Amino acid sequence: MVTIYDVAERAGVSASTVSRVLNDVGRVDATLAERVREAATELSYQRNVVARNLRRQTSSLWAVLISDVENPFFTSLVRGVEDVALDVGFSVVLCNSDEKADKEDSYVSAVLGEKMAGVLVSPARQSTAVDRLVAADVPVVVLDRAVAATDSGLADGVLVDNESGARRATSHLVEAGYRRIACITGPAALSTASARLRGYKAALWEAGLEADEGLVRRADFREAGGSAAMSSLLDAPDPPDAVFVANNLMTVGAIEVIAQRGIDVPAELGVVGFDEVPWAGLVRPSLTTVAQPTYEIGKVAAQLLVERIRGERAEAAHRTLSTELRVRSSSAGPRTRAVS
Amino acid sequence: MVTIYDVAERAGVSASTVSRVLNDVGRVDATLAERVREAATELSYQRNVVARNLRRQTSSLWAVLISDVENPFFTSLVRGVEDVALDVGFSVVLCNSDEKADKEDSYVSAVLGEKMAGVLVSPARQSTAVDRLVAADVPVVVLDRAVAATDSGLADGVLVDNESGARRATSHLVEAGYRRIACITGPAALSTASARLRGYKAALWEAGLEADEGLVRRADFREAGGSAAMSSLLDAPDPPDAVFVANNLMTVGAIEVIAQRGIDVPAELGVVGFDEVPWAGLVRPSLTTVAQPTYEIGKVAAQLLVERIRGERAEAAHRTLSTELRVRSSSAGPRTRAVS
DNA sequence: TTGAAAGCGCTAACAA
């Protein structure tokens, strides 16, 4: 292995000079610097990052802790993080917890043990990850979900305006002519689920429509939960004429049930889903969605992390980004009945 | 920071004894070992992996080099890798090259600098990643695409039987009653694209159907390429009555064109796509696909990497996994014409 | 079975 001592010897200088040249710190004579660079190239010197990290007590790695790598919401977010990270010289470790506390724990331990420079985390339910990381003084940016640590200013946070996104989605259904609008949302413990439900209710209230609790379902943000909730809504005595589904996986489940039963969308049932999905334009009818700026979320979060790592900002920062309603065919309006 | 020396002091032993206990190496007196473990717990000692890595000249990280994090093919594969990795005590760094040589290069440098234990790579076109890694003696498993290094036994490889998957897909279209079957495949430089084309041709030959070169298109494995190829096929003087599309992104593009033109699938045009997609059952009609065992690919590859890292196997290994045809509605057969 | 001591490759305080 080629070390900086080999480079130093070849360039006829000391190791510290090599280090200074390679890190671009301190003053070094231009000719010496040139000789060092040449020697490094000739020997194809490759810096041992592990040694440097040990000495510096930090590494050039970030972790992104997410609960589901297969969810396009997260993968797109990761790209935003990655683009910033590479720019400023960090690499990104993607850690997929599958919503399992033990997997998450073992990744947190890896983060601590590897002395990673920072973490972006979308906490699983009842996660202790953020607390452990904050306690160990690791810079943390919380994504997607609000947790205690962000509220109390211990960690930075990047959220989207879930309430207003849900409100616009619901208002859109109202404007399209639907009247019995249902909502399938997530667990009460998740801030996103509650915010989206609030937005739904706010829109109904604004429109002067009665908020029928029988039209609200709480599922688990997963596909099966969406199916079950949709079935239960359709089997109710007085079924809805439209539905707002509060995340992408549950939307998949809901759509499956709707298709199986041969229900005519949008004539018999209007549908809007929260979260953009790659196939929104492929299904017939195409799906109206509330798109989150996923790439942007990752990018903003990464920028906050950089500021925090560089110590450019002491107090915690919070960013809230906006969603965008993408109107497609699934919410085009109910069947117009012939006037009798 | 709590070091091994702090633990040693508290337990009344030397640092080396602590190290031995914690790594479960060599013989240590049971009572001493117990004392050490207690002390470690009491101090909430957390091993400094960076220091250990420096000493051991390796880290507990694997890299997975892929060309597109947003492609479900890769994310599912990553989960397979991850599950094995965590089991044997490694963490997985996901490196997304976006098919860009410079991004890939910078990740390869990170792998080398961080002294990562091994790499799983799905090489971009004209990639030098595998060669650089092999030259640096890093254990490498090549996924998905065949490259020179696997052929020459320098790296392990996990592929799927692309040819037979494509052959079955095409035969299935023949059996369903289609006669002018087109093929949209990828760049000639990619082993997967060529293998899938070979499979398509083999199936036609078996069925005694003429292989019309006018029904074959080479695109770029991306969505836009799929659209363009599909349009060009439909605009041809003698358009196909079915199409086999050789990867998931191009299938998206093809389906978009088909839907835009209001073509009736499967009556006017049968469709089979290579690669399973999450929305295959959601589109109307649902999409017949050739599913690759993505999770399994990741898992097998990870197991090969473990064997290689542990030095349990000197010579290179190759695994070929099978695909599975998932028959859905898009290939149900052409319109039956009334006999005149 | 245990401990002392060396050193992995690098950076940074200090001296020259």
Place this chain on the structure above:
DNA sequence: TTGTTAGCGCTTTCAA
């Protein structure tokens, strides 16, 4: 401006 030197925390000979 440059070099000398002392570790970062750990593992691993080697000697006891």
